Amino acid sequence: MIREWLVFSSSSLIAVLEVLAYLFVFFVGSLFIAVVVLYVLDVTQTRHAIRRNFPVIGRFRYLFERMGEFFRQYFFAMDREEMPFNRAQRQWVYRAAKNLSTMTAFGSTRDLRPSGTVLFVNCAYPTLGEDAAPASELTIGPGCAAPYTAPSLFNVSGMSYGALSKPAVQALSHGAAMAGCWLNTGEGGLAPWHLEGGADLVFQIGTAKYGVRDSRGRLSDARLREVAAHPQVKMFELKLSQGAKPGKGGILPGAKVTPEIASIRGIPVGVDSISPNRHPEIESEADLLDMIERIRSVTGKPVGFKAVIGSTDWLDRLCRLIVQRGLDSAPDFITIDSADGGTGAAPMSLMDYMGLPLRESLPVSVDQLRAYGLKDRVKVVASGKLINPAEAAWALCVGADFIVSARGFMFALGCIQALNCDKNTCPTGVTTHNPRLQKGLEPHGKALRVKHYVENMCYEIGVIAHACGVREPRALRRSHARIVTENGLSVPLDALYEARKPADEQKTFDNDAAC
Ligand SMILES: Cc1cc2nc3c(=O)[nH]c(=O)nc-3n(C[C@H](O)[C@H](O)[C@H](O)COP(=O)(O)O)c2cc1C
Numbered sequence: 075m076i077r078e079w080l081v082f083s084s085s086s087l088i089a090v091l092e093v094l095a096y097l098f099v100f101f102v103g104s105l106f107i108a109v110v111v112l113y114v115l116d117v118t119q120t121r122h123a124i125r126r127n128f129p130v131i132g133r134f135r136y137l138f139e140r141m142g143e144f145f146r147q148y149f150f151a152m153d154r155e156e157m158p159f160n161r162a163q164r165q166w167v168y169r170a171a172k173n174l175s176t177m178t179a180f181g182s183t184r185d186l187r188p189s190g191t192v193l194f195v196n197c198a199y200p201t202l203g204e205d206a207a208p209a210s211e212l213t214i215g216p217g218c219a220a221p222y223t224a225p226s227l228f229n230v231s232g233m234s235y236g237a238l239s240k241p242a243v244q245a246l247s248h249g250a251a252m253a254g255c256w257l258n259t260g261e262g263g264l265a266p267w268h269l270e271g272g273a274d275l276v277f278q279i280g281t282a283k284y285g286v287r288d289s290r291g292r293l294s295d296a297r298l299r300e301v302a303a304h305p306q307v308k309m310f311e312l313k314l315s316q317g318a319k320p321g322k323g324g325i326l327p328g329a330k331v332t333p334e335i336a337s338i339r340g341i342p343v344g345v346d347s348i349s350p351n352r353h354p355e356i357e358s359e360a361d362l363l364d365m366i367e368r369i370r371s372v373t374g375k376p377v378g379f380k381a382v383i384g385s386t387d388w389l390d391r392l393c394r395l396i397v398q399r400g401l402d403s404a405p406d407f408i409t410i411d412s413a414d415g416g417t418g419a420a421p422m423s424l425m426d427y428m429g430l431p432l433r434e435s436l437p438v439s440v441d442q443l444r445a446y447g448l449k450d451r452v453k454v455v456a457s458g459k460l461i462n463p464a465e466a467a468w469a470l471c472v473g474a475d476f477i478v479s480a481r482g483f484m485f486a487l488g489c490i491q492a493l494n495c496d497k498n499t500c501p502t503g504v505t506t507h508n509p510r511l512q513k514g515l516e517p518h519g520k521a522l523r524v525k526h527y528v529e530n531m532c533y534e535i536g537v538i539a540h541a542c543g544v545r546e547p548r549a550l551r552r553s554h555a556r557i558v559t560e561n562g563l564s565v566p567l568d569a570l571y572e573a574r575k576p577a578d579e580q581k582t583f584d585n586d587a588a589c
Contacts, residue, residue, distance in 0.1 A: 094384065143190035147491070154181050157462065158414065158489075163483055170493060170530035171486035171523035185427075190433070191558040192468050195566070198545025200371055206388020207546040212475055214309060214453050215406035222274075222308040222376050223493025225477065227547060228466065228531045230524075231457050231478035232278045232311065232380070235494065236326045236335045237346070237418035242487055242504045244517035247271030249486075259285075261313055261349065263338045271521065277301050278311045278380070279369070280350035281323045284339040293365075295357075295372045302373035305555025309406070310369050314353070314381040317415025317458055320429045323349030325419045329498040332507050337521045339473050343405050359392040365406050378407030378455070383416070383435035384428070386442060393446035404451050409478065410439050412458020416481045418505060419496035432458040432469070440473030449473070461485065463534035470535070470547050471555040471567060486527040487520050 109130055114120075116129035125134040144563055146156075153162045162183065170178050182397040186193065202444040230250055235243050237260065248271030257273045259265075261280025268275055279286060279293070286301055288294040301307055315321065326347040328337075336343040356362050362379065371378045383389065396404045412432035417425070429435075436456055437507035443449040460466045461482030469477055481489070488502045499507040503515035532547075539547045543556040552568035 082215055091215050097116065107544045108134060109168075115368075117208035144492070150468060157486075158459070159481065159485075159491060165460055165492065167482055167485040167527060168303045170525040170534075173526040173530070176530065176534065187558065187562060189293070189558050191561075191564075192464065192565055193221070193558065194464075194467065194538055194542055195554050196541050200543055201540040201545055203540075204465045205545055206540050208536070209532065209547045212453065212548075214218055214378075215370075217402055217439065218370060218376050219374030220308075220376075220407065224256060224274075224308075224531070226253065226528065227470075227535065228528055229276075229455075229476060229478045230257040231254040231480040232258035232260035232276070232313070233480050233484075234260030234278075234279075234284075234324065234418075235338065236327070236330060237263040237505060239503055239506055239512050240265075240267050240513040241499075241512050241517045241520070242484075243267040243573035245269055245487055245515065246483060246524055247273050248517065248521035249528075250274070252521060252525040253528035255528050256308065258311065261337070262326070264304070264307070265338055269304065272306065274308045275304070275306050276309045276311050277307050278313055280313045280349050281349075281351065281353050282339075283545060284341075287340060289501045291343045293368075295368075298369060298372045302375055305575040307375070309378065310373055310406075311409060312353070312365060312369065312379040314356070315411070315429075316417060317411035317413050317422045317429060318417035320382040320384065320413075321351055322424055323351045324421060325349075325500070327419060330507055335507075338422050359388060359395050363393065363395060363399065364406075367403060370406075376406035378405045378409060378453075380409035380411055380455075380457075382413055382429035383439055384430060386438050389439060390444045390453075393442055393448055396448060396452075396550050397446055401448075401451050404448060407453040407455055407475075408439065408443075409455040409457055410435055415458045416484075417495075420545060432456060432460075436469060436472050437567070441571060444473075461533055463538060466531065467535050467538040467547065468555055469549060470507065470539075471552055472552040472571075473552075475548075482531075483527065486523045488515065488523075534539060 076501065079107065104262040112133070113129045116132065117124040119126060120136055122132070124135055125332050151161065154160045199363055211223050211225050212222050213223045218229065230246055244267045246257055247268055250273035255273070256276050257268065258276040259268050259278050261278050261282070261284055264275070264277060267387025281293065283293050286294055286297040288297070288462055305327065310536045319395060324347070328344045328346045330346050331344055333343050339347060341347050353365070356365055364376045404517060410432065411434070413429035440454055443452055453475040455476045455478055456469040457478045460477050461479050484504050487504050489504045490502055493503050494500050495505040498506050500511060503512040506512060521561045535547045539550055542550060544550060544554070552571065553566055554565045556564035557567060557570060
């Protein structure tokens, strides 16, 4: 019996080994044939020099180039090295969103020597915990039929449904509602997913007027009234320009224009959705104020605009015109977007070179408003890489009334900075409409992360404020921050930015100068 069993098992083993041997020979043979075919293809083609000169092996270059992005991010890049956001910045958001401790050990990995480094001025007698207060609420558009008292200092910046996936918008909507902050719809119109969670909404009007356009693509008062009738829609933001692509309209690649998005926007399915690079009806400061007044009177709600600052002459003309027309004519808020802001898709030449970064444009714009006595009337919303508490606190010191972030919230949703937002292949489901990839983004769990991110952000901005000796973040002033200069020594922000005067007094203003 045992002998028979041994004979049977040894013959089975031999059979298995035989099959494996055949498979091995088949595998090596196929590999050899594949290499020969690739070799012939490479030496006979004329498009790629590397493949022609180094057949087969030259193909690895493309693979390594692609893999390099991932290897650098995970293995080689130092904590403070990557762009647009380094690992230290991202880690803070990931941990804050998961409500884990954001403490770090041993010592700072931030180099405090380069010029431009911001340092806060600690007070000899910091604010005691029991004297600390949360950031106070602020009312935007007090003269409107329906002013908006915004509860949160930190809010979600415009990202359209289209650029973002459905579960991402759902998570932001629920999370913003739980955190008590506003959610800006971006320029892609109002989707049911924006409304779903019950958050306060800012409806953005882009140059294509998605969601509020008539059949000829012009702004429709009737559609504006319909949108304003949603009690959740608290304000309207007219988008003049966006940090990543000033002078270019929104771009939604055709691969992301699904039937649902096409119907919300009123555009054909699968075709690139490209907005005009300017509102055709706004070509002067007077047009801008007229448009703001029109939207405000139709909707009864606060209206502001979003812009990247390049030249400041037009801001000067705008302020002067507001003073002439009266304070009621002013925009209720201005969102200043940084030149290094994010986007779903933009030309590199605009992304890398156009407009001023926030560290330059925010102080200039705040000073401009102050010079004309408009700073209380027109609230300033700062936007651009303010994803950690220290950057947000800097913006408050400079004079911002509110902070908004887009990519900070993308990180809270799980974004890994794969830089694929324009390809419909986002691996975390944040910016793709591929249902398989969206599966990873569970909206309710991620909504909680959005809530925690806002709460921890506000808490830690408060920690900075208290260390500076003030009770709450809105009390931060320029004297509370310093900036390292070229000689390695720091100067206080209030000394760095001299008080600006209206252009008349500077005698430099040329009324005919364009922009
Ligand atoms: C995926 C994505 C989509 C965006 N869509 C819009 C948009 O529809 N309208 C807009 O004004 N800005 C849009 N932005 C820009 C952001 O609102 C914001 O101004 C910019 O990213 C700077 O903020 P951040 O550095 O916190 O991301 C988008 C940004 C991203 C990353």
